[in-house]
Amino acid sequence: MNIVIVGLGVIGGSFAMALNSVGYKDVYGVDIDEETLRKAKKLGIIKDGSSSGKEFFENADLIIMAIYPKLVIDFVERNKEYFKKGSIVTDTTGIKGMFIDKILEIMPDDVEFIFGHPMAGREKKGIDFATAQVFKNANYIITPISRNKEKNIQIIEKLAFEIGFKRVRRISPELHDEMIGFTSQLPHAMAVALINSDEEGRETGNFIGDSYRDLTRIANINEELWSELFLGNKNNLLKAINNFELQLDLIKKSIYENDKEGLMEFFKKSTSRREKLD
Amino acid sequence: MNIVIVGLGVIGGSFAMALNSVGYKDVYGVDIDEETLRKAKKLGIIKDGSSSGKEFFENADLIIMAIYPKLVIDFVERNKEYFKKGSIVTDTTGIKGMFIDKILEIMPDDVEFIFGHPMAGREKKGIDFATAQVFKNANYIITPISRNKEKNIQIIEKLAFEIGFKRVRRISPELHDEMIGFTSQLPHAMAVALINSDEEGRETGNFIGDSYRDLTRIANINEELWSELFLGNKNNLLKAINNFELQLDLIKKSIYENDKEGLMEFFKKSTSRREKLD
Numbered sequence: 225m226n227i228v229i230v231g232l233g234v235i236g237g238s239f240a241m242a243l244n245s246v247g248y249k250d251v252y253g254v255d256i257d258e259e260t261l262r263k264a265k266k267l268g269i270i271k272d273g274s275s276s277g278k279e280f281f282e283n284a285d286l287i288i289m290a291i292y293p294k295l296v297i298d299f300v301e302r303n304k305e306y307f308k309k310g311s312i313v314t315d316t317t318g319i320k321g322m323f324i325d326k327i328l329e330i331m332p333d334d335v336e337f338i339f340g341h342p343m344a345g346r347e348k349k350g351i352d353f354a355t356a357q358v359f360k361n362a363n364y365i366i367t368p369i370s371r372n373k374e375k376n377i378q379i380i381e382k383l384a385f386e387i388g389f390k391r392v393r394r395i396s397p398e399l400h401d402e403m404i405g406f407t408s409q410l411p412h413a414m415a416v417a418l419i420n421s422d423e424e425g426r427e428t429g430n431f432i433g434d435s436y437r438d439l440t441r442i443a444n445i446n447e448e449l450w451s452e453l454f455l456g457n458k459n460n461l462l463k464a465i466n467n468f469e470l471q472l473d474l475i476k477k478s479i480y481e482n483d484k485e486g487l488m489e490f491f492k493k494s495t496s497r498r499e500k501l502d
Numbered sequence: 503m504n505i506v507i508v509g510l511g512v513i514g515g516s517f518a519m520a521l522n523s524v525g526y527k528d529v530y531g532v533d534i535d536e537e538t539l540r541k542a543k544k545l546g547i548i549k550d551g552s553s554s555g556k557e558f559f560e561n562a563d564l565i566i567m568a569i570y571p572k573l574v575i576d577f578v579e580r581n582k583e584y585f586k587k588g589s590i591v592t593d594t595t596g597i598k599g600m601f602i603d604k605i606l607e608i609m610p611d612d613v614e615f616i617f618g619h620p621m622a623g624r625e626k627k628g629i630d631f632a633t634a635q636v637f638k639n640a641n642y643i644i645t646p647i648s649r650n651k652e653k654n655i656q657i658i659e660k661l662a663f664e665i666g667f668k669r670v671r672r673i674s675p676e677l678h679d680e681m682i683g684f685t686s687q688l689p690h691a692m693a694v695a696l697i698n699s700d701e702e703g704r705e706t707g708n709f710i711g712d713s714y715r716d717l718t719r720i721a722n723i724n725e726e727l728w729s730e731l732f733l734g735n736k737n738n739l740l741k742a743i744n745n746f747e748l749q750l751d752l753i754k755k756s757i758y759e760n761d762k763e764g765l766m767e768f769f770k771k772s773t774s775r776r777e778k779l780d
Contacts, residue, residue, distance in 0.1 A: 343711040363708060393708050403709040406700065411713040414692055416772040417749035421742070422684065429779055430641060430671050431681040433621040435689040437779070438716045444776040447769035451762045458757055464699070465754050469747065471695035476743055479736055484729045491725035494694040498722040501707055501715070 228277060228284040230254045230299060232264050234346050235316050236290030237354025240269040242387035245356050252280040260351050281306040286379070289315040293452050297326050309334045312376050316342055318404060319456040320367045320397035328369070338372055338380045341365040341400065342389065343408075347444040356388070364389040367397040405460030410468055412450060413461070415443040506562040508532045508555060508577060510542050512624050513594050514568030515632025518547040520665035523634050530558045538629050559584040564657070567593040571730050575604050587612045590654050594620055596682060597734040598645045598675035606647070616650055616658045619643040619678065620667065621686075625722040634666070642667040645675040683738030688746055690728060691739070693721040 227248060229236045232255040243251050253270035254277035255261050261273030274280060281287065281303060289296045296315055307313065313335060317323055324339055331337050344362040346353050364384040368377055381392045395403075419440045422428050428436075454461055471490075478486035505526060507514045510533040521529050531548035532555035533539050539551030552558060559565065559581060567574045574593055585591065591613060595601055602617055609615050622640040624631050642662040646655055655672070662670045673681075697718045700706055706714075732739055749768075756764035 343709070345711070362711065365709070391708060400709075403704065403706070407706060407710045407714040411696065411717040413750065413753050414696065414717065415713075416768055417746055417753055418689065418692065419772045419775045420768060421745040421749040422775065423745075426681065428681070428685060430669060431621070431643070431678075432685045432779070433623070433640065435693075435720050436685040438719060439689040439692065440772075440776050440779070441716060442713050443772035445769045445773055447766040447773070450769055451765040454757055454765055455760055455762060458760075462754060462757060465750065467699040467701075468695055469750070471699040472691065472743065472747070475691050475695055476740060479732055479740060482733055482736075484733060487729040487732055488725040490694055490698060491723045491728055494697045494718075494721035495723055495725070497697045497700065498718055501710070501718070 225285045226250045226252075226283050227286045227288065228252045228254060228280045229270070229288045229290060230277060231289065231291035231295075232257075232260050232270075232273075232351050232354075233290060234349050234351070234353045234358075235342070235344075236288070237264065237269070237351035238344075238356060238358050239288055239290060239316075239387070240264060241267070241354055242356040242359055243383075244269045246386050252277075252284070254280070263351055277303065278306050282308055284308055285311055286383075287311065287313045289313065289317075292449050293317045293319060293323050293456060296323075297330070300327060301330050304330065304332050304335070307332065307335045310336075312336050312338055312379060314338045314340045314380055316340065318408065318453050320400045322456050324367070324369065324397050336372060336376050337369075338376055339367045339369065339397070340380055340384075341367070341404070342384070347442060349446055359388040361388070361390040364392040365400055366392065366394050367400045368394055369397075401457050402460050405457050406464040406467075409454060409457060409461045410464040412442050412445060413454070413465060414468070415440050416445060419443040504528045504530075504561050504563045505566065506530045506532060506555060506558045506564070507548070507566045507568060509567065509569035509573075510535075510538050510548075510551075510629050510632075511568060512627050512629070512631045512636075513620070513622075514566065515542065515547070515629035516622075516634060516636050517566055517568060517594075517665070518542060519545070519632055520634035520637055521661075522547045524664050530555075530562070532558070541629055555581065556584050560586055562586055563589055564661075565589065565591045567591065567595075570727050571595045571597060571601050571734060574601075575608070578605060579608050582608065582610050582613070585610065585613045588614075590614050590616055590657060592616045592618045592658055594618065596686065596731050598678045600734050602645070602647065602675050614650060614654050615647075616654055617645045617647065617675065618658055618662075619645070619682070620662070625720060627724055637666040639666070639668040642670040643678055644670065644672050645678045646672055647675075679735050680738050683735050684742040684745075687732060687735060687739045688742040690720050690723060691732070691743060692746070693718050694723060697721040 232253045253264050253273040264270045344358045384392045510531045531542050531551040542548045622636045659670045
C-alpha cells in the first residue's frame with residue numbers, strides 16, 4: 225500500500241514511525257517545513273518528502289491528514305484534483321460534526337474520506353517529539369458516514385490495530401463530539417483554568433505534589449490547534465463545562481455548610497467510578 | 503535516635519521503609535491493626551510493634567504521627583503523659599492552621615511539636631501500598647511556631663533530606679494552608695467533580711485518552727481523610743475554587759462568543775506557566 229502522510233508533526237511523524245516499524249515501506253511525507261522532511265528522511269521513516277505532495281497523490285492508496293482541522297479543509301480544496309480515483313483519505317482530527325459537513329461539501333465522489341480520531345497525543349509539537357509508542361494500547365475512533373464502504377473502513381481499522389491501537393470503535397460523529405467534549409476538551413479547559421487561576425508572585429513550585437503536576441500537564445497546550453477544537457465543538461464543550469461546574473458547586477456547598485457526610489458521599493462516588501476505569 | 507511511628511498506613515509505612523533504608527534501626531510502630539503490625543515486623547522495617555504505643559513513648563526521641571488529623575488530636579490527648587521530656591513530636595498532616603491551634607491547647611510544655619507536611623502520597627491506603635520511593639525528590643514543608651527550638655527544627659529537616667526529600671521549606675501555617683488549598687485540595691475537588699459530572703450509562707471508558715486518566719487519578723480518594731482536610735481548610739479552599747471558576751468562566755465566555763484570539767491568549771498564558779514548573 226502506497227501511503228502519503230500530510231503533516232509530519234508529532235502525530236503525523238508518529239504515524240510514519242509506527243507504520244515503518246510494522247513494515248510499511250512505501251510511505252511518503254508532505255510538510256511545509258524542509259527541516260522536518262530532512263529529519264524524516266534521515267530517520268528512514270519516509271521514502272521521499274515534498275512540500276506540496278502533488279507528485280505523490282496520483283499513486284497514493286491512502287492519504288493520512290495529520291494537520292489542523294482548518295488546514296485539512298484548505299488542503300483538500302487545493303489538492304483534491306490530484307487524488308487517485310478509488311483512494312482513501314483519512315484524518316486525525318479531534319472534532320467531527322462540523323468538520324465532516326465541510327469536508328463532504330468539497331470532497332470528490334470517487335475518493336473516500338474515512339473520518340478517524342486516534343486518541344493519542346503529546347503536549348509537545350513537531351517531529352522531534354514523535355514516537356511510535358504513543359499509539360500503543362490507545363483508543364482509535366472511526367466515525368463512519370453513509371457513503372463509506374465497509375471494505376474501506378476495515379482497511380483503516382486493520383491499520384490502526386497493526387500500529388498498536390488496542391481498541392477501534394465505530395460511532396456516530398455526534399456521539400464522538402459529545403464524548404470528546406467531556407473526556408478530552410473539558411480536561412484541557414480545566415487544566416488551563418487551574419494554572420491560570422494561580423496568583424502572580426506566589427512561589428507555587430515549592431508547594432506542589434503529583435496532583436497539581438498531573439492536573440496541569442495538559443495546560444501546556446498548542447493554542448492554534450485547541451482553539452479550533454474548542455470552537456469546532458462549542459455546544460458539547462459548553463454543556464460539559466456546565467455539568468462539571470454543577471458538580472463542583474455541590475462540593476463547594478458541602479464545604480460551606482460543613483457537611484462532612486455530603487463530601488464523603490461525593491468522594492465515594494468518584495472513587496467507585498475511578499476504580500472502574502482501571 | 504529512637505523513633506516511634508504512629509499509624510503504619512501508606513504514609514507511616516513509607517516512613518518506616520525509608521528510615522530503615524537509610525540505616526535507622528530503632529524504629530517502633532503503633533497501629534490498631536494487628537495484621538499491619540505483623541507485616542511491618544515481617545518486612546523488618548520496625549523493631550517492635552504495639553497497638554497502644556504506651557510502652558515505647560518513654561524512650562522515644564521522636565514520634566511521627568501518620569494518622570488522620572482528628573486522630574492526632576485524640577491520640578496526643580490520650581498519650582501525652584507518656585511522652586518523654588525533651589522529645590519531639592512531628593506530624594504529616596495536610597492542613598495546619600486550625601490543627602496547630604488545637605494541638606497547642608493540649609500539648610505539654612516539655613515536649614516539642616514540630617509541624618510538618620511531607621508533600622507525597624498515593625491514592626491507595628494501607629501498608630501494602632507503602633514505599634520508600636514515594637518521598638524521592640518530593641517537597642517537605644515545615645511550619646515552625648514561636649516555641650520551636652532551632653536545633654529541633656533542624657533534626658526534622660535533616661531527616662527529611664536523608665529519606666529522600668529534595669526540598670524542605672519553612673513557611674508560616676497560614677501560607678501553607680493557602681498554598682495547599684490551591685495546589686492540592688483544589689485539584690482533588692476538580693478531579694472528583696469531573697468524574698462525578700459524567701452522565702450515567704455512557705461508555706466513557708472507550709473514549710478516554712491520557713488527559714482524562716491523569717485528571718481523574720486523584721478522584722480515587724480516601725473519603726474520611728479528605729473530608730477532614732477540606733473542612734479543616736474551608737476558607738482557603740473556597741477561595742481557590744472561586745478563583746478557578748472565574749478562569750473557567752472566562753474560557754466559557756470566549757467559547758460562547760467564538761473568540762478565538764481570547765482562547766489563544768489563555769492557552770499561551772497556561773503554556774508559559776506550565777513550562778516554568780518543569
